[in-house]
Amino acid sequence: MVASIHPSLFDRMVKLRRDLHRHPELSREEHRTTDRLVSELERLGLECQRPLDTGLVAEIPGASDAPTVAIRADIDALPIHEETGLPYASDVPGVMHACGHDAHAAMLVGAAELLMSRPEPPPAPIRLIFQPAEELGIGARSMIEAGVLDGVGAIFGGHVDRHYPTGTVVAVSGPVNASTDGFRISISGQQGHAARPHETVDAVVAGSLIVMAVQTIVSREIDPTHPSVVSIGRFEAGTASNVIAGTAVLSGTIRAQEPAVRAHLHRSISRICESVGQLHEADIQLEIEEGTPPLVNQGPMVEVARRAAxxxxxxxxxxxxxRGANMGGEDFSWYLQEVPGCYVRLGARLADSAGYPAHSSRFQIDEAVLPAGAAWLAEVAVQGGRELATGMVDDLEAAGRAS
Ligand SMILES: [Zn+2]
Ligand SMILES: [Zn+2]
Structure with a gap:
């Protein structure tokens, strides 16, 4: 076993993870999951709060009144029909824990058990955050609005990752996940007879020009060492082969690992829409729906995460x-907009399933990640608290010297 964790705790985590795996629930519908987690934590003597309909928060008191350290797991599943053939595969048709959030939840319960069995209280209070709706990119924000970061001085979390050997922790400064924004471009031209194009404003032609022009943003405007993506996944237009389309709607996604690149992509798409509109005398409206910000680890808490590992x-x-940072989104980034912290990858490579990525119907993890993840979460909560408590002492001493 990777981490020195009592076999019975390992068994409990595996049992819990498999139970969650068998009963996956979609984002914002994690009712059974929440109930199950509450009963696990109550068994440990912890009191749980439910700031939203689903998800929960529990607090472990600390030895000082230093700011709280939060450790977070996400708990939702995906609308995917499981095809792993595992004995504990999903009982719910069309819903699957295909991102490993079942493992994240079980690890955080394991970490709680490790923390509760310590002979002394942790240096600072610890808040366990079991967050719903990560897959929609909205859970973290809703939890923050509900106050889960009140009094928090640092936050940590991690994601299972099949690219790294089980038991390793990847903790780095810099970008870890990309921002995920959506956009929709509505083109309004002039419909008409396909044989009389000069009497129309062709929305398909204007839209096609936009599709091609946005390809040059990433390839010709952005520094190639700063990864980014602009993809148009949907192009709807037209009603008949002999009618020139008067309207078209394009929608797509924008990804970037840095805030400045993200802003550049937004500006360029807007500029292209405006230019093509002028060129074709079409009315073109762009709506950008901002999703999660890029997830960027920075500051001294990255070192705390490494030390804890x-x-x-x-x-x-x-x-x-x-490998480079993941171009997928992760709504942990909302927490890091508010407080310092670090988000890590938890190696969970299973030799024979390396070909199936997260969000695939055959996604699997090595369950030996559970003790490793639990041990890291518990340790980082202690180390983070020590850092915050020491910082407070330093601040007091500095204030004392100043007075
Ligand atoms: Zn996911
Ligand atoms: Zn995930």
Missing amino acids: SEALGPERVRTMV
């Missing part, structure tokens, strides 16, 4: 990223 799992298990 080294303490909990051994220095050889602390890794840096061998």
Whole structure:
């Protein structure tokens, strides 16, 4: 076993994870999941609060009144029909834990058990956040609006990752996940007879020009060492082959790892829409729906995350990223907009399923990630608290010297 965790705790985590796996629930519908987690935490003597309809928060008191350290797991599943053939595969047709959030929830319960069994209270209070609706990119924000970051000085979390060996923790400064914005372009031209194009404003031609022009934003305007994506996934127009379309709607997604690149992509799409509108005398409206911000680890809490991994799992298990940051989104980024912290990858490579990525109907993880993840979460909560408590002492001493 990777982390030195009592076999009975490992068994409990596996049992819990498999139960959640068998009964997956979609974002904002995690009622059974929440009830199950509450009963697990109450068994440990923890009091739970439910700031939203689903999801929960529980608090472990600390030895000082330093700011709270939050550790977070997401708990929702995806609208995917499971095809793993596992004995504990989903009982719910069309719904599957295909991103590993079942494992995240089980690890956080495991971390709670480790923290509660410590002989002394942790240096600072610890808040366990079991967050709903990560897959919609809205859960973190809703939890923040409900006050879960009140009094929090640092936050940590992690995601299982099949690209890294089980038991390793990848904690790095810099971008980890991309921003995920959506956009919709509505083109309004002039419909007419396909044989009399000069009497029309062709929305298909204007739309096609937009599709081609946006390809040059990433390839010709953005520094190639700063990954970004603009994709148009949908182009709707026209009613008949002999009618020139008067309207068209295009929609797509924008991804970037840095706030400045994200802003550049927004500006360029807008500029292209405006120019094509002028060129074709079409009315073109652009709506950008802002999603999660880029997830960027920075500051001293990254070092705290690495130190905790080294303490909990051994220095050889602390890794840096061998692949670039993930262009997928992760709504943990909302927390990092508010408080310092670090989001890590938790290696969970299963030799024979390496070909199936997250969000696939055959996605699987190595369950030996559970003790490793739990050990890291518990340790980072303690180390983070120590950092915050020491910071407070430093602040007091500085204030004392000043007076
Ligand atoms: Zn996911
Ligand atoms: Zn996920």
